[in-house]
Amino acid sequence: MLSSEGHDVIVIEIDPTRLHTVEEHLDVQTICGxxxxxxxxxxxxxxxxxxxxxxxxxxxxxxxxxxxxxxxxxxxxxxxxxxxxxxxxxxxxxxxxxxxxxxxNPERVTAHEIAKLITKPEAQIVEYFAGGKVQLLELKMMENSPVCNLELKYLECPQQFLIAAILREGKVIIPRGKDMIKVGDMIFVLAQTKEMGEVERFFGQRRTRMQNVVILGGGRIGYYLAQLLEHKHMNVKIIEKDFNQCQFIAQNLHRCLVIHGDGTDLQLLEDENVGATDLFVAVTGDDKINLLVSLLAKHLGTKKTIAQIRRSDYTPLVEKVGIDRAVSPRKLAASAILRFVRKGKIVSVTLLNDAQAEMMELIVPESYRYAGKCLKDVGFPSGAIIGALVQENKIIIPRGRDIVCPGDRVIVFALPNSIQKIEQFFS
The missing domain is CATH 3.40.50.720 (NAD(P)-binding Rossmann-like Domain)
Incomplete structure (x- = not known):
C-alpha cells in the first residue's frame, strides 16, 4: 500500500523464498538479512x-x-x-x-474491532469519528428496503445522513443525486451516532441485540474479546483445544464458560447448542478452520458468524460462502501504520473493503487556502467526498453551500487514486 502511494520502500526479509515473492509482486527494493x-x-x-x-x-x-x-x-x-x-x-x-x-498489537485491535461489530450486527462495517459523535455503517440493501430503485435526490429523512459510497458487484461508486440504490448493494452511510438508529430504520434495517456468543479459539484475540464482552454482560463460551490455555482463561475470566475440545467436532458443536447462539466468532490461527467451523455453525442455525482471515486472498470468499463478516488483523495494522505516515493533521485512517476506499478524519490546517469559500466553489478532488464536518462541537452533514474553516474536523471518504489529491487539498 505504501509503495502504491509513491513512497520509497525497502523491505528487509531473512527468508529468501519470501523475499523472492515480494520482489515479484511489489515495486519495492529488497535486502536479504x-x-x-x-x-x-x-x-x-x-x-x-x-x-x-x-x-x-x-x-x-x-x-x-x-x-x-x-x-x-x-x-x-x-x-x-x-x-x-x-x-x-x-x-x-x-x-x-x-x-x-x-x-x-494486532490481536488487541482485532478484538476491539469484533466487539464493535457485535454492537451493530446488522452492519458489515462499524466506525466512529469525531470522538464517537459520527458513525459510519456499511449496510446491505435487501428486497424489503423502501429506498431501493429511488434516485438519491428523492430520499427524504428527518435525520441528516450521507451515502458516502455504494459497493456494487465489487466496484466502489461515489454516488450523485441521480444514482439509485439497488437490491444487493452495500451502502456506506454517515450520520450522527445518536441519530443512526432512525437512519437505519429509514433504510429498512432492523437492529438485533446480541446476548449469547460462542468464540472458537482461546488465543490472544479470543481472550481479549471475551474480556471485552464480559464487561458488556454477555453470555460467552470459549472453545479451545489447548488444555493449559483453557486453564489460563478460566482463572482470569469470571463469567465466561471455557470448553476444552476441538471446534471442528460437529458433535461438540451440537452438544454445546451452537445453533441457538446469536453469534459465532472463529479466531483460531488457522484461516481454513475459521472458515469451516463458521460454516458448520451457520448450518446448525447460528444467527451471525464472524471469522478471522489472515490471508487476503481468502477475503473475497467469505460473503460468497455465507459467512457474515471477516476481520483481518493485517488490514487493521495497516490502517494504524497508514495513519502514522499520512501528511497533515490526520486523526484517523480507516481502510474499507480491502483498501478499495478509505475514510480519513483530519483537522483543517490554518494554511487552508479555501477558507471562506463554499464547497461547491472549491473544486474538491473527484473520487472523494466530505462526509461530515465538526465545527465548534456541532456536527454538519455538508452540502454545497457549507464552508470548511481552519480548525474544523473533516471526515473524508476517498478512493485510492484520490488520497494524495486530498492531502494536497488540505495541506
Whole structure:
C-alpha cells in the first residue's frame, strides 16, 4: 500500500523464498538479512529514512530493530508487539527506553474491532469519528428496503445522513443525486451516532441485540474479546483445544464458560447448542478452520458468524460462502501504520473493503487556502467526498453551500487514486 502511494520502500526479509515473492509482486527494493543487525539497517539506509516499521512475528526482534534504528538516526519507528508486558508500558517508556513511537498489537485491535461489530450486527462495517459523535455503517440493501430503485435526490429523512459510497458487484461508486440504490448493494452511510438508529430504520434495517456468543479459539484475540464482552454482560463460551490455555482463561475470566475440545467436532458443536447462539466468532490461527467451523455453525442455525482471515486472498470468499463478516488483523495494522505516515493533521485512517476506499478524519490546517469559500466553489478532488464536518462541537452533514474553516474536523471518504489529491487539498 505504501509503495502504491509513491513512497520509497525497502523491505528487509531473512527468508529468501519470501523475499523472492515480494520482489515479484511489489515495486519495492529488497535486502536479504536480519533486521536487528546494524550493518543490514545501514545497508537499507535507515539513517536517512523517515520511518522504520518492524512487523516480524517476534516481539523482541521488532523492539531491538526499532532501538537500533533510532540510535542510527531514523525519524520514527513502529513495532508490532503482541506480549501484554510490552504493550501495556506507558508511552514515555516505549519511546525513550525502547525507541518506539507507535506499538501495534494486532490481536488487541482485532478484538476491539469484533466487539464493535457485535454492537451493530446488522452492519458489515462499524466506525466512529469525531470522538464517537459520527458513525459510519456499511449496510446491505435487501428486497424489503423502501429506498431501493429511488434516485438519491428523492430520499427524504428527518435525520441528516450521507451515502458516502455504494459497493456494487465489487466496484466502489461515489454516488450523485441521480444514482439509485439497488437490491444487493452495500451502502456506506454517515450520520450522527445518536441519530443512526432512525437512519437505519429509514433504510429498512432492523437492529438485533446480541446476548449469547460462542468464540472458537482461546488465543490472544479470543481472550481479549471475551474480556471485552464480559464487561458488556454477555453470555460467552470459549472453545479451545489447548488444555493449559483453557486453564489460563478460566482463572482470569469470571463469567465466561471455557470448553476444552476441538471446534471442528460437529458433535461438540451440537452438544454445546451452537445453533441457538446469536453469534459465532472463529479466531483460531488457522484461516481454513475459521472458515469451516463458521460454516458448520451457520448450518446448525447460528444467527451471525464472524471469522478471522489472515490471508487476503481468502477475503473475497467469505460473503460468497455465507459467512457474515471477516476481520483481518493485517488490514487493521495497516490502517494504524497508514495513519502514522499520512501528511497533515490526520486523526484517523480507516481502510474499507480491502483498501478499495478509505475514510480519513483530519483537522483543517490554518494554511487552508479555501477558507471562506463554499464547497461547491472549491473544486474538491473527484473520487472523494466530505462526509461530515465538526465545527465548534456541532456536527454538519455538508452540502454545497457549507464552508470548511481552519480548525474544523473533516471526515473524508476517498478512493485510492484520490488520497494524495486530498492531502494536497488540505495541506
Amino acid at each position: 536480519n533486521g536487528a543487525n546494524p550493518s543490514v539497517l545501514k545497508e537499507a539506509g535507515v539513517e536517512e529514512s523517515d520511518l522504520l516499521a518492524a512487523v516480524t512475528e517476534l516481539d523482541e526482534l521488532n523492539i531491538v530493530s526499532c532501538l537500533l534504528a533510532k540510535s542510527l538516526g531514523v525519524k520514527r519507528t513502529i513495532a508490532r508487539v503482541r506480549e501484554p508486558e510490552y504493550v501495556d508500558l506507558d508511552q514515555m517508556t516505549q519511546k525513550n527506553a525502547l525507541g518506539i513511537d507507535l506499538i501495534i
